[in-house]
Amino acid sequence: MDISVYQNIWFFIIGFLLTVYSILDGFDLGIASLMPALAKNEKEQKQVMDSIWPVWDGNEVWLITGGAALFAAFPFAYATVFSGFYLALMLVLFALIFRAVSMEFWYYDEKRRKLWAWAFTIGSFLPSLLFGVALGNIIYGIPIDLNMNFTGSFFTLLRPFPLVIGLLGLSAILLQGCTWAAYKIEGDVARRAKALMNKLIIANAFLFILAIALTIGFLPSIVSNLSGWLGALVYAISLSYVYVCNRDNRSFNAFMGSSVSFVSLWIMAGAALYPNLVRSTIEAYNLTIFNASSTQLTLKIMFIIALIGMPVVLAYTIYVYKVFKGKVS
């Protein structure tokens, strides 16, 4: 097989890893970000945590594996983005550290529960926002020089288009967490989640339309992309579906609908990028799946590793989710 086949395969595998990551860690990060709105006392906070505790670290492994796969398959894109977005990523790391330890600390450090509850929420909220900002930037284009080095600053990252994508990502993650709360938890928390869900659907719809408008305005070259519009259609349908399911008290279906909306968002992101991995403000310096990839041998071996490993991972992940089905009371 030609190397470009593998380069394409890896574009899709990384897309797949990030899609699953956003669906699974999406509900963790989302419900934790919403905790101040959903839980009014320590008992309810415990319910929120219990709903994700057995699975959150497995969920974060999708990010770790996605990051490592990017490193292995497209080291030049990994190096450019991670070094270029240094301060933003440090912020993500600080946040992820706190969110990882905050549940254990909340549970055992009873005197400072208020503090750890906030660490849990802020530690989840920041990455939820910044992931989207980062994605918005690589779609929109960042200043990259001939040597593939980022030449902007921290403030380069805060342009309107990436910020809107960041807010859209955040609102999608919040909705995902909200549907999880409604599905997984009983009592007042679920009731509040159901009430909040419609507001989040409106926020999502508004930000989505804004993002589409900005894309048409700023990135005319990708407007003609059909799969992108297909993704947009799926997104609109899934968002409406979440609304209908919430109205009819079908909380699991609402969660699934929200999950499908992530698939459609990633289809749009992929369509907007392909075959680029990182768009440069100077088109000739775009990092693409062709100029940023590892060699054919590495891509091939990694593909074999993924072929053997991923079905097994999916199988036992589904099994364990089944073990933990049922509501937290």
Added chain:
Amino acid sequence: MDVVMLSRIQFGLAAGVHFIFPSLTLGLTLLVFLFEYKFYKTNEELFKTISTFFIKILGLVFALGVATGIVLEFSFGTNWAEYSRMVGDIFGAPLAAEGIFAFFLESVFLGVLLFARNKVSKKVYLLSAFLVFFGSHLSGLWIIIANSWMQTPAGFAIEGGRAVLTDFWAAALNPSTLVRFIHVIIAGWISGSLFAAGVAAWYIIKQQHTKEAQNILKTAIIVFCIMSLVQFASGHLHAVQVTNLQPEKMATFEALWQTQQGAPMSIIGIPVESEKKTYFEIKIPKLLSLLAYFDPNAEVKGRDAFPEDELPPVLLPYFSYHVMIGLGSLFALMSLIALFLLLKKKLFTAQWFLYVLMFAIPLPIIANEFGWIAAEVGRQPWAVYKVLKTVDAVSTVVPATHVLLSLIIFSLIYLLLVVLFITILVKIIKKGPQAESY
């Protein structure tokens, strides 16, 4: 300070703090599996209580491992972008494989151990304990593969200014992978078993949870004794490998300034790099030659055999290496005493030794840290031995001020994490094995 030094300190801090947790995880998952197996076989509640206790601790240790581990994976890109470009074709794959084959496994099934005792059958629960054990060790293997490739790179060629993979198995099973893997795994088992033994010793001293404590102590001390002695052999093999494949590193560990036949082994001393001299040195004649080549008169290369700009600094690797060996020797001595007491059936009553076990809990972690510092600083000035220098590996676009800022914040966060980890660990231990979890 320049950006290279700041990035090195930051990575060292991140990896050093992280390393506390996976090494404990290795030992704890072994103990959990052993006790789960005993419970499965005998159906005695006692073993279940003990295992549940260690699973609780494992939950805490693992959360800190995840929190500190993700920093490292990001760091190759954030701080070492040139490194990532130069060797990403080889170095990224083991990290990805670690995620796919190992880290998913341990994370997902740790969830089962922590929260599904009553939701799955006994068989599935035992299997989960095994998979967490297996996954964490497999995880260690892939990380050691990646790190060993930096020590003794193989299976690659330099093409167009970057290292490209030519032979996956040669790169993965490079000449130092297996011996270093064994060395690190055993170090983890020593850490976990001495931790468990020390906790049990504390209970026995306090006359609390005596039944559980005696059981824990017996199992843990057996693991500790065997592994402390085996570690001598593995450490020896590793030292021989370093002497052969990274001779300037061994010359630095031993502060062997001149190449010589019948080289001595340095036991203690103060090496001064600028004077190429070791003060107050106690050494055993010909021992280094004997150990490295089974010949007391064999020639061992000294630091003078290598170009100055390809030599590591002396003081830190020398000191770290000797602290590690000193502690390793102490563990061997302790295990001999423990075996003696065990045979005399005095292990549970020898108060002084129980105190020794208790206060020795942090020592394996310290040995691990110094062993790792010796290995990594001893590799300098190379990031990848003889392939890429550390100064050429750093991100060129990140200003020193940014790294300084992140380093300060990391230092504060990690200080907080370690303090809280110890506080909570003590709390869990004080509550005892019977306390309910989550």
